[in-house]
Amino acid sequence: MPKLQRLPEEHIDFAYGIFLLQDSHRLIKALKRRYQPSVHGTRTWGSAFLLMDYLQEHPPAKGRRVMELGCGWGASSVFCAHHFASKVTAVDLDPAVFPFVDVFAEINSVELTNKCSDFTRLTGPLLGQHQLIVGGDICFWDNLVKPLKLLINRAIKNGTKRIVLTDPGRPPFYDLCDQLSKTHEVSLQEWYAIEPDRFVGEVAEIRPRKK
Numbered sequence: 001m002p003k004l005q006r007l008p009e010e011h012i013d014f015a016y017g018i019f020l021l022q023d024s025h026r027l028i029k030a031l032k033r034r035y036q037p038s039v040h041g042t043r044t045w046g047s048a049f050l051l052m053d054y055l056q057e058h059p060p061a062k063g064r065r066v067m068e069l070g071c072g073w074g075a076s077s078v079f080c081a082h083h084f085a086s087k088v089t090a091v092d093l094d095p096a097v098f099p100f101v102d103v104f105a106e107i108n109s110v111e112l113t114n115k116c117s118d119f120t121r122l123t124g125p126l127l128g129q130h131q132l133i134v135g136g137d138i139c140f141w142d143n144l145v146k147p148l149k150l151l152i153n154r155a156i157k158n159g160t161k162r163i164v165l166t167d168p169g170r171p172p173f174y175d176l177c178d179q180l181s182k183t184h185e186v187s188l189q190e191w192y193a194i195e196p197d198r199f200v201g202e203v204a205e206i207r208p209r210k211k
């Protein structure tokens with residue numbers, strides 16, 4: 001069991017070494033009055049904690065460039081910046097998530113680069129600058145499978161060595177893994193997170209196929 005971390009105030013979670021604000025926290029209430037994310041970036045999802053647990057077991061080298069796709073409130077980005085000193089680009093198409101990302105970064109004393117973009121608009125050269133690309137719960141509709149497959153193809157073609165995606169186990173996610181396995185090394189495994197609560201789902205590691 002980890003060391004007990006006393007929380008500085010109410011309505012805060014401490015999970016995988018980072019502070020997260022609960023829905024009931026006054027700052028989140030204030031942000032929600034001003035900004036309403038509209039593509040499910042409305043909380044930190046269980047898949048973000050799966051990603052943190054998995055990366056804790058399989059960490060990237062320190063100081064690498066990391067991109068988080070569909071960052072929502074940015075918890076996984078904050079986790080990578082905090083634990084691995086990663087230089088993180090947090091990407092989301094919904095501009096309303098970034099005030100939440102900024103607050104999470106601030107309370108954890110990390111700096112992130114925010115990028116407001118659709119998956120389809122991330123170019124190969126930009127993707128390829130990132131040694132690791134991660135995403136939690138980003139393939140939740142059938143129409144996200146193709147853009148994510150093409151994005152991963154572009155990233156690998158331009159030099160990205162590792163992509164890690166987590167998901168609660170929805171059909172479009174399995175479809176994406178299936179399609180990617182035709183051209184890349186894909187390992188899919190069940191995983192669970194234990195902080196702040198137990199959450200079970202899937203982790204996919206995607207790497208370039210060895211020639």
Ligand SMILES: C[S@@+](CC[C@H](N)C(=O)[O-])C[C@H]1O[C@@H](n2cnc3c(N)ncnc32)[C@H](O)[C@@H]1O
Nearest residue numbers: 039040041044045048070072093094118119136
């Ligand atoms: C279910 S939320 C997951 C958020 C975060 N990864 C987490 O686990 O807490 C999905 C996120 O993906 C973003 N998203 C959906 N479609 C996208 C697209 N085409 N391009 C970029 N971001 C997208 C949404 O705005 C939302 O913030």
